[in-house]
Amino acid sequence: MALIELRGVSKIYHLGGEEIRALDNVDLDINGGEFISIIGPSGSGKSTLMHILGCLDSPTKGSIKLDGTEIASASTRDLARIRNEKIGFVFQFFNLLPKLNVLQNVELPLVYAGCGSRERRERAMEALRLVEMDNRAKHRPMQLSGGQQQRAAIARALVNRPKIVFADEPTGNLDSHTGETILKLFHDLSRKGSTIALVTHDPEIAAVTPRKIEIRDGKIAKNVDAKLAGQLDGPKFAVGNQPG
Amino acid sequence: MHLINAILVGLKEIWANKFRSMLTMLGIILGVSSLVAMSALVKGMENGMKEALIAIGGLEKVRVEEQDIPVWQQHLADQAVGTTMNDVHALIRSAPLITMVVPEMRTRNITMTRGGKSISPWNFIGTWPNAVELNQHVVAHGRMFNALDDENARNVCVIGTAVRDALFGSPEQIGREVIPVGEFVNINNQRFKIIGMFEHYESDQDKKRRELQTAKPPEPKGTGPERSRGYGSMGSKGGSRSMGGFVFDLKNNSVYIPLNTMWLRFRAASGTSGTGTGGFGGRSSSGSSSGSGSTAEFVPDPRLSTLSVKIADIDKMDEALQQAKNVMLHTHKGIEDFSFRTQENWSEGITQAISNARMSGGIIAAISLLVGGIGIMNIMLASITERVREIGIRKAIGATFFDVFTQILVESVVIAILGGVAGLFTSNMLVKLLIILSPTENTPVITVESMFLAFAFSVAVGILAGLFPALKAAKLNPIQALRYE
Incomplete structure (x- = not known):
């Protein structure tokens, strides 16, 4: 059974009497351990898809099963709990809390999960080691470079051992070199077993993932799995150097 | 969380x-x-x-006061007797809800002198010994006059500290407290012996301030001639006085003498005639209706200035007052020329x-x-x-x-x-x-x-x-x- 199953999911907004179908009857399966990218131009509905997959939003129609649980009609309180336990987020602008240091930022999801302070600290340090940021634990976000902030944000996304991590344009605010190291980090994490979904408008970034889901006008335009197609032997990080 | x-x-x-x-x-x-x-x-x-x-006697104290005769009894006005010793004896005998009756006879225009100093006390009262209890006085030095002093109409008096201050000097002025028990003073040119002195009454606040002041060395006097600052500046203490403070001043400025002494020396004897001595207690006089001072009168005025009673139980205030009223209407021949003043009003205020x-x-x-x-x-x-x-x-x-x-x-x-x-x-x-x-x-x-x-x-x-x-x-x-x- 897939980790996430979308069946006939639609999200419809009403703006000034006009109906806007941000998502139109989407079917999608994501399996555990997959490394995927969701790609599409702005306004295509990819953000809406990510919000719905990430339990930040509920669909107008359709059913979503996350880890076997139906969440399309869950209450906001249940959604908050699912976000806390099963989902990690990485944002374009890092979104670390400036008043807290790196360790406290990483601990934050565990605070809401109700962990004791010792366990919080241990697991947060573990997550920081995973992204090689354990030596910056006491720094404030503002004292770090963009790449370091994004690593800390990734540690925060991982600290709850989520079923899936969503990264929304994670390299969008970084220079290309730093962006590459972040993508490499995602790939390493994927190899260690994390399920990761990159959301991007950039085909070059999407190229690093084995599976690409392209969204256009609220519908899945392409759903290419390189492994199944046998087109790709391994990931390529060098941007612009992709197999034809 | x-x-x-x-x-x-x-x-x-x-x-x-x-x-x-x-x-x-x-x-x-x-x-x-x-x-x-x-x-x-x-x-x-x-x-x-x-x-x-509490200083003015608590809620149990009720004063019987003279009152204008009601309109429907105006035709009986010349038969009204006023409050006299008859009422006192009748209340003691016939009003069980009243535990204490204290007659008071006051006189104004009194001057006490000793040496070159003089004072006109605010309260110059002839009364019974139990006034001490009713008015919440404490005799700090010497003794209160007793029934024998009253019966013999002895020239003795018990004074408050303000009177002492005026005649002998206050502790603040002369640096030590004078206890004038045994001394003699002249009251309207009659020789009286001081047999007791009340304690100094003051509010807690004044007491604290005074204690604070005695701890400090005396401050040099201000420049310019000494002058009294008028009403309210009594005593050596500065600062504003309240209603409460006034009560204490009033109490300190008192002189008590036996009731019979008052009657004989200042009421009956004061007129030019000098008639009407003794035995006024059992007499029912027709009474003159003019002023009650020691002004020249041919017939001395036997009326009491006030009559204070203490009621047995504060919860039975109304019953006690009714009882007292019944008794007094009898002695007053049915003429309602008196009224009761309780401290309830003040308390409620x-x-x-x-x-x-x-x-x-x-x-x-x-x-x-x-x-x-x-x-x-x-x-x-x-x-x-x-x-x-x-x-x-x-x-x-x-x-x-x-x-x-x-x-x-x-x-x-x-x-x-x-x-x-x-x-x-x-x-x-x-x-x-x-x-x-x-x-x-x-x-x-x-x-x-x-x-x-x-x-x-x-x-x-x-x-x-x-x-x-x-x-x-x-x-x-x-x-x-x-x-x-």
Whole structure:
């Protein structure tokens, strides 16, 4: 059974009497351990898809099963709990809390999960080691470079051992070199077993993932799995150097 | 999220915005301290008034006073006898609800002299020995005159300290306390022996001030000739006097002599005729209706100035007064030329004044606390607007509605609690400042209840002020909050 199953999911907004179908009857399966990218131009509905997959939003129609649980009609309180336990987020602008240091930022999801302070600290340090940021634990976000902030944000996304991590344009605010190291980090994490979904408008970034889901006008335009197609032997990080 | 965690987060947030939080807290600090200070002032006032009430004899004391004859009895006016010793004996015999009857005969235009000094005491009273008990006097030196002194109409007197101060010098003036028991004075040129002196009556506040002053060396006198500053500047103490303080002055400025002495030396003997001696007690005179002073009269006036009674049980006040009225109507031949004055009026006045003061002061202080609360709400609203993104992040990583709600509410309550605690400390200083700025006769008393109440009120204000901002923050949509710039 897939980790996430979308069946006939639609999200419809009403703006000034006009109906806007941000998502139109989407079917999608994501399996555990997959490394995927969701790609599409702005306004295509990819953000809406990510919000719905990430339990930040509920669909107008359709059913979503996350880890076997139906969440399309869950209450906001249940959604908050699912976000806390099963989902990690990485944002374009890092979104670390400036008043807290790196360790406290990483601990934050565990605070809401109700962990004791010792366990919080241990697991947060573990997550920081995973992204090689354990030596910056006491720094404030503002004292770090963009790449370091994004690593800390990734540690925060991982600290709850989520079923899936969503990264929304994670390299969008970084220079290309730093962006590459972040993508490499995602790939390493994927190899260690994390399920990761990159959301991007950039085909070059999407190229690093084995599976690409392209969204256009609220519908899945392409759903290419390189492994199944046998087109790709391994990931390529060098941007612009992709197999034809 | 645990509550302790939430409180820690709240404290951190307050610490991060120290100046802003301080300003916000200031509203609560002022509200709490003014509430406590206000109630301390009222409490002090209440204490002072209660002290004064006890000093004038408590609620059990009832005075029988002369009253204008009612209109429907005007035709009997020339038969009205006034209050006399007949009433005293009748009440003792026939009114069991009255435990004590004290006749008083006063005379004005009295001058006491000794050496070159003189005084006209405010209260020059001929009475029975039990007046000491009824009027809550304490004989500190010597003794009160007894029944024998009264029966023999001896020329003895018991004086208050103000009289002593005037005739012998006050302790403040001559540096030691004169106890003039055994000395002789002239009262309207008749030789009287002082056999006792009452203690010095004063309010607690005056007592404290006096003790403070004796501890300090005497201050040099101001320049210019000594002068009296007129009414209200009696005694060596400066500062303003209250109604309560006046009661004590009045008590100190008293001279008691036996009733029979008063009758023989100052009433019956004072007229040019000098007639009508002795045995007035059992006589029912037709009485002259003109003034009751020691002015020249051919027939001495046997009427009592006042008749004070003590009733057995304060709960049976009405029954006791009815009984006394029945008895006295009998001795007064049915003419109602007397009335009863209880201290209930004053007592009720005190209660009324206190509750008025408490109410108005409480409302003003509560309003200032409310303004403090509005300040908190305002700052919390500004704070959540600043932190929309933070709230979005927190929600994205799993904070529930309740988590965010508690966080904001706790911040608001923590500000209120810190402000409340600081306000309690400030109130202490505020009260001290008030004492310095206006040396009132009544020491403000900070009560534990008022502190507790003010603190509880500040916490309640913190909760109320936090509710709306907390609700607003908790209802934020995480997606929109994350997009917020």
